[in-house]
Amino acid sequence: MHNAYSWGLYVSALAFFVGNAAGGLVLSSMIYMFGVTSLKPFARIGALCAFANVTAAMVIVLPDLGQPFRVLNLLLHPQIMSPLVWDVIVLNLYAGLSLIYLYLLMLPDLTDRTGILKKIALPVKDPAGFSDTWARRLAPFSLVAAVGIHVVTAWIFATQGARGWWDTAVMAPDFVAAALASGTAVVMLVAVLCYGTAEKFQNAFRIMAIFIATAFFIHLFLMYNDFVIHAWYGTDHAKETLAITLQEYGLAHAFEVLAPLLGVVVLLNRHVRKTVSGIIGGCLLMIAGIFVHRILLMPAAFNQIP
Numbered sequence: 001m002h003n004a005y006s007w008g009l010y011v012s013a014l015a016f017f018v019g020n021a022a023g024g025l026v027l028s029s030m031i032y033m034f035g036v037t038s039l040k041p042f043a044r045i046g047a048l049c050a051f052a053n054v055t056a057a058m059v060i061v062l063p064d065l066g067q068p069f070r071v072l073n074l075l076l077h078p079q080i081m082s083p084l085v086w087d088v089i090v091l092n093l094y095a096g097l098s099l100i101y102l103y104l105l106m107l108p109d110l111t112d113r114t115g116i117l118k119k120i121a122l123p124v125k126d127p128a129g130f131s132d133t134w135a136r137r138l139a140p141f142s143l144v145a146a147v148g149i150h151v152v153t154a155w156i157f158a159t160q161g162a163r164g165w166w167d168t169a170v171m172a173p174d175f176v177a178a179a180l181a182s183g184t185a186v187v188m189l190v191a192v193l194c195y196g197t198a199e200k201f202q203n204a205f206r207i208m209a210i211f212i213a214t215a216f217f218i219h220l221f222l223m224y225n226d227f228v229i230h231a232w233y234g235t236d237h238a239k240e241t242l243a244i245t246l247q248e249y250g251l252a253h254a255f256e257v258l259a260p261l262l263g264v265v266v267l268l269n270r271h272v273r274k275t276v277s278g279i280i281g282g283c284l285l286m287i288a289g290i291f292v293h294r295i296l297l298m299p300a301a302f303n304q305i306p
Contacts, residue, residue: 008298010064016182016294017057018091018153019175020287023183024050025098025146027208028105032132032139038203042191043135047102049187054095054149083156094149101142107131150175157297165241165300168229174222180215181260182290184208188267189283197274205279209267212286216260223293237304244300252292260289 028046031039062068071088078085108128110121124130154175157166188208195201230238245253263285272278 007064008302009295010060012291012294012297013060014057015153015157015175015297016291017053017060018150019179019290019294020183020186021050021053021057021094021098022146022150022176022179023181023185024048024053024187025094025101025142026180027184027187027211028101028135029139029142029146032136033143036207038207041195041201042187042204042208044102044105045190045194046187047098047105049183049190050098050146051095051102053183053186054091054098058091058095083152083159086152087156090145090149090152094145097138097142097145101135101138104131104134104138147176150179160301163301164237164304165245166297168226170222170226174219174226177215177219177222178290178293181212181219182287184212184215185263185283185286185290188212189280189287192276192279192283197276197279202273205273206270209264209273209282213264213268216264216286220257240304241300244303245296248303249296249299252296256289256293256296258289259285259292263289 024046026046027039028043028050030036031043062071065071074085074088107121107124108131111127121127122130151172154172157163158168158171161167188205191201191208192205197205227242230242233239263282266272266278266282266285269278272282
């Protein structure tokens with residue numbers, strides 16, 4: 001805890017995994033809220049990715065506590081004015097919601113199995129109809145929770161007024177945009193590894209590629225909008241934070257922009273999307289770029305005296 005960069009890695013990874021979790025459930029809820037039926041084969045993968053990533057986000061915070069049992073203090077003596085308490089609440093609610101969503105989507109398959117899997121399936125007459133009905137009912141809550149989990153995480157950073165790099169109202173929407181780009185890329189990566197690039201999935205991959213590109217360009221706009229504001233202030237304090245990111249960590253910043261841009265170009269290419277290696281490469285470029293973006297939350301905030 002005396003090393004800001006060791007601590008920063010935990011927190012960067014928290015933001016990264018929370019983002020991936022948000023993207024997974026947004027994709028699944030879109031199918032039932034907006035009728036994007038071509039994505040339906042990947043609904044379970046989206047819910048599974050959401051649950052896996054939110055679990056990773058919760059686990060990675062434990063080293064930051066020093067003693068994991070200290071998490072009980074958040075439950076027994078919560079300070080409601082602390083965004084950290086909100087984050088603990090929303091992470092656990094999101095994990096439960098994504099697990100319920102995954103169970104509902106898996107229900108038709110569970111009833112066709114034998115042994116313990118069949119025993120945990122709800123005894124309903126029409127499992128497929130029951131699954132669709134309740135997935136549709138939960139979709140609005142899933143969408144709100146997916147956005148909310150990242151907004152609250154962004155608030156933890158943005159409410160630290162002493163850190164000029166984080167002191168911006170743009171951080172929450174930017175977090176959401178970056179989350180949707182990387183989270184959808186994670187789902188797309190897992191989907192192509194599980195199902196390949198059969199022709200029946202090409203429309204789904206096309207929609208996901210467009211969604212990734214749109215979210216990433218919104219993220220770029222919000223990020224550089226904030227850079228312009230920092231530069232416009234003209235104060236030494238504002239320019240120092242920019243200099244840390246654009247000069248000292250210039251190569252990392254170039255990577256966080258150029259790698260996802262290349263990933264977008266790859267994924268939007270119709271011929272590339274017909275190859276497994278092309279989709280894997282494009283998704284990995286997007287995920288790696290957003291991960292470096294999360295890492296760059298730290299240097300400009302901690303290399304400057306508050």
